[in-house]
Amino acid sequence: MASGGRLSPQSPRGPRAAAPALGAAPGPQSPRQPFGPAPLPLQCDRGGPLDERRLVAHLQLALGREARLWRGGHPQVAGPVEIRHTVRELVLWLLEVKNIFHFSQTTFNLALTTFSRLLVSLKRENTPSVMITSLRLAAKVNEEEELIPRVKDFLKHYGSGYSPNELLRMELAILDKLHWDLYIGTPLDFLTIFHALLVLGWPHVVELLPQRNPSLHVASLTRQLQHCMAGHQLLQFKGSTLALVIITLELERLMPDWCTPISDLLKKAQVSTEQLSHCKELVEQHLRSL
Structure with a gap:
């Protein structure tokens, strides 16, 4: 899969690729496709306009995925004040930075949810790279392929301090940490x-x-x-x-x-x-x- 391509919501086949530990040094591997369906728009679904019965079915599906994937408790970042401030500043930066690639709110929310799922074991020095990589992965899941920017263009706007190899390496680490299952009910x-x-x-x-x-x-x-x-x-x-x-x-x-x-x-x-x-x-x- 090209590094700028859209991630398919379908489950990948074949043996699982090895991935580095979160925050490991850059490497040449390419990430495989994570599974988890992108959400349907709620005004309608494949059965037509949504009534209460269909909405409740969507809710139950989202609740089931949340119960399976969500890990509760106080994250590690709830401790030192400087780490809490780092996380807050990163989230607010992501919401306020100019959206030049026209990502949807669904993409930003999946990025924030992915970032939150990683906070329990995240080190402070990794938080910026994990945040921008979570956004990149969310875009691959949610956006049309022609709207996904090239890696160099993405990094120029969101992460000028990182190389394409570092971004790719972090993608692998995140996907491995989350067992290649990105889509939780956000x-x-x-x-x-x-x-x-x-x-x-x-x-x-x-x-x-x-x-x-x-x-x-x-x-x-x-x-x-x-x-x-x-x-x-x-x-x-x-x-x-x-x-x-x-x-x-x-x-x-x-x-x-x-x-x-x-x-x-x-x-x-x-x-x-x-x-x-x-x-x-x-x-x-x-x-x-x-």
Whole structure:
């Protein structure tokens, strides 16, 4: 596979290629294709326009992948202050740097999710290279092949201090660390599903949205969600819990009778009220600091 090509969502065949340890020296190997399907747009799926039954099926699929791949607990970076600041600065940099390659929000969210999955064992000196490599891998999974920039162009914008060989080597290390399974249900997937379920189940919510436009509303919530992913304390929560908290806080602001829809989403998302309350408290603190 060419280094600039799109990664197929299908499982690779044949023996597993050897990969270096995370942060190892550059080498000449080429990464094989990671498995894990890219998400379908939620306005429709292969069966046509989405109703609640199909949305719940998408949610259950995402929850199943999250339960299988997510590793809980406090990451190593929750310790030293300088490391926490490094992670926060990297995430905010990724969200704010000019998007000259027109990557989708799905790509950025998968990059942040991939980065978060690696933080438990990540050394501080590796964090910048892991971040930009996570973005490169996310683009290979989500973007059309003609939109994936050449390695040299990508590095010129995102990682001028690294060589193509170093990027390739880090790709291999990340894929090996994650067992070649990049696609976990991301917080953005859950946010989109929860929002669609909310609009379908409680149509009057649309009247309360800015410009009565659900798409613009999701875009606004996505920005909040991604900034929360820069908070080290929030990395202990599953993406489904974090997304549900963002929806909950917004509903509390928009409508007085928010308890019923949130209770319904809690049940569908299999999130306990204790988890929701703990995460909600930290999200509120984080959003106030922005």
